[in-house]
Amino acid sequence: MLRELTVNDFTSVLAEGKATPGGGAAAALSASLAAALTSMVFNLTIDKKAAKDCPESVVDSMKEAREATDRFRERYLELMVDDASSFDELMAGFGLPKNTDEEKAVRKEKIDKAKERVLEVPLMLAEEAFEMYDSLRVATEYGNKNAISDAGVAAILIHGAIEGAALNVFINLAGSEVNEENIGLKVKTDELVEKSRTIKEDILSIVIDKIYGRQ
Structure with missing residues (x-):
């Protein structure tokens, strides 16, 4: 199973001349790595010296955010597998026989359903990766300052995942019928990427300020 591969094996498989895993799976893995880094920041803060002066309400917020990031980490790995499958x-649909009208009808149905799923998965990844920012903001605001750079890397990775997922949405829309629904999906995805870019830059500004003692 894809998610059971070692890092070395995964990158080797990714480098092969095969359609899957590809950019969508890599984007999902990037999101999972971002969630893991965010959890790490919390684990270096909660119940540690770094949190000794934090109000109980802040600690509770960090614990809730940590639980969320742990769920996200697993969820993004699920989407990594879903993207490839x-x-x-x-591809299996395209490989079905088309010698008779019945075979053609079966083939078309399989392809149409698969096309919907191929578009749906990266769209879900983009939307669900965006949800990670709430937890990441908590980690950036209250997390151990010695791990603040890790929060910054998480912001870069989560935005990269969203941009990567968006590219997969776009390439699938490019081969689809031009209609109001698909145009709406394109606009929605564009807006999500721009919102993500703004948040990522905000988080990185905070990270840089904390690294240089300006906050």
């Missing part, structure tokens, strides 16, 4: 299903 959905594209495999699409």
Whole structure:
């Protein structure tokens, strides 16, 4: 199973001349790494010297955010697998026979369903990766300052995941019918990427200020 591979094996498989895993799976892995880094910041803060002066309400917020990041980490790995498997299903659909009208109808149905899934998965990744920012903001605001750079790396990775997922949405829309629904998806995805870029830059500004003692 894809998520059970070692880092070395995963990168080797990714480098092969095969359609899957590809950029969508890599984007999902990036999101999972961002969640893991954010959890690490919390684990270096909660119940540690770094949190001794934090009000109980802040500690509770960090604990809730840590629980969320742990869920996100697992969820993004699920989407990594889903991204690869959905594209495999699409390729399998294209490989079905088309010698008779019945075969053509079955093939078309399989391809149409697979195309929906191939578009749906990266869209879910973009939207669900964006949800990580709430927890990441908590880590950036209250996390151990010695690990603040890790929060910054998480921001870069989560934005990269969103941009990567968006590219997969776009390439699938490019091969689809131009209609109001698909145009709306394109606009929605563009807006999500821009919102993510703004938040990422805000977080990085805070991180840089804390690194140089300006906060």
